[in-house]
Amino acid sequence: MKDTIHDVIISGAGPVGLFLACELSLARCSVLVLEKTMDPHSPLKRVPFGIRGLSAPAIEALYRRGLLREPELHKRIKNPHQHARQGPHRQVGHFAGIPFHEDDIDTAQWSYRPPGSPDPSLISEMEELETVLTRRAEALGVVIRRGIPITGFHQTADEVTVEAGSRSFRSKWLVGCDGSRSIVRKTGGFEFAGTEPKFTGYTTQVDIADPEKLSPGRVITPTGMYIQSQPGYIVIQDFDGGAYHGSGKPVTLEHVQAVLRRVSNTDVTLSALHIATTWTDRARQATAYRNGRVFLAGDAAHIHAPLGGQGLNLGLGDAMNLGWKLAAVIHEKAPDGLLDSYYTERHPVGAQVLDWSRAQVAIMGPDPAARALYAIVRDLINTRDGATYFAGRVWGIFTRYDLGGEHPLTGYSVPNLELEDGTRVGALMHDGRGMLLDLNGNAPLAAIAGRYGDRIKYVSVNAREQSGLSAALIRPDGIIAWATDGAPDHGELQKSAARWFG
């Protein structure tokens, strides 16, 4: 194993590392994933602590690679809101704990609507998602080795040597997907810039002697917030400036009880502490996503409070963006600057999520100014336009890369148009290749696509709905690189194809 040179080593078999491994392997790269932990199972990855809300871009990514059909995720889609309030006034998301409801959202206001699945949000369990991704990665030939914590690396102009204690592994490229405390980031000379926390968050499973003293659901108080999703499963937000999390002190029963009493303003008594972990709203982002042959993706590249749940969505989006670009470089088919576009496209999306998280924290605090702002935002969210805006932001509806180009859909994820045989565009993307979609029988387009061999497939098909589109060039990550509503300008199409496919 030591002398095998893989195309890519990925540090970390979390959801982002695994999804990236799938993308690279789908594009015929050899991938080795090195994971610190031996056991992929953990109560923190299961209901209720391991529940993660996925939104449009992440759902689309999974859908486009055929992964939503996997039994574990399919089960969730059938009952996607099993953890959300049911009924006609169904809660479908929140901002700083202020809910917005399905029937208040006016989707007609969105110029772009990505229906990658029947629902723009999906509740998933970390362990199930990782199981699905591990199975797919291994089926594609990815080698996953557990119980091997990366300790450092060094790179030359041609390759990277990854160290794990006394062992070493070689590859052409290394991607750090090793989470918020990423060793690749820390040892790789990456600057991690941002803002310090305002609170310590606690995720706990406890026995409560007098449970009637706490309310169910999310409770915001003058000193913080607690959520009791199920009896005994309590998340607490304590505005201590992140001090306890940073102190490294153990999270004892006595400490959790004291914090919970203060935040809930009760004298509740805990009789046992089964699980306890802490986190903060520290918001930091790597100022570069690449150093030579080394990249960062997922939490390794950006951290923020998990409020409203966007970290996993952001990370899966990184993987979808980086995978095909790195593969093109490995196969020596990439145009100049392709890898640079990973940073220029993904860093602004990450920065927006960090700001979204900071904005929530700013109005959740116990000080009077925060309480006043909170009340105003609550009023706004309770309007139709407000709910529509907040849902659009949380679900990633407004995510668009600045690719230039005339057509209003350029830079957006391609709409999931229904085709004449009842299938949808997203279902044509399982192979991870680029696609020239011809909805108007423009025969010369076939020849343009043909110049790119198997990198761009030409699909001529009638659609039941066209959204006005006549043809579109779609990148492997589902982003529209070029589109037209009328007669195609072959010169513009060729320029775009050359820009993305070499």
Ligand SMILES: Cc1cc2nc3c(=O)[nH]c(=O)nc-3n(C[C@H](O)[C@H](O)[C@H](O)COP(=O)(O)OP(=O)(O)OC[C@H]3O[C@@H](n4cnc5c(N)ncnc54)[C@H](O)[C@@H]3O)c2cc1C
């Ligand atoms: C309480 C909470 C709730 C959340 N809710 C949501 C939500 O609803 N929606 C959402 O989108 N996001 C949510 N998030 C964020 C989401 O969980 C993360 O953004 C996501 O897990 C990031 O995935 P990742 O693969 O980048 O990192 P991780 O999931 O952290 O995986 C990193 C992997 O790298 C491994 N590793 C670490 N160091 C090394 C090393 N030295 N060598 C090898 N392997 C290593 C780790 O063991 C781990 O397996 C939440 C987070 C928390 C804490």
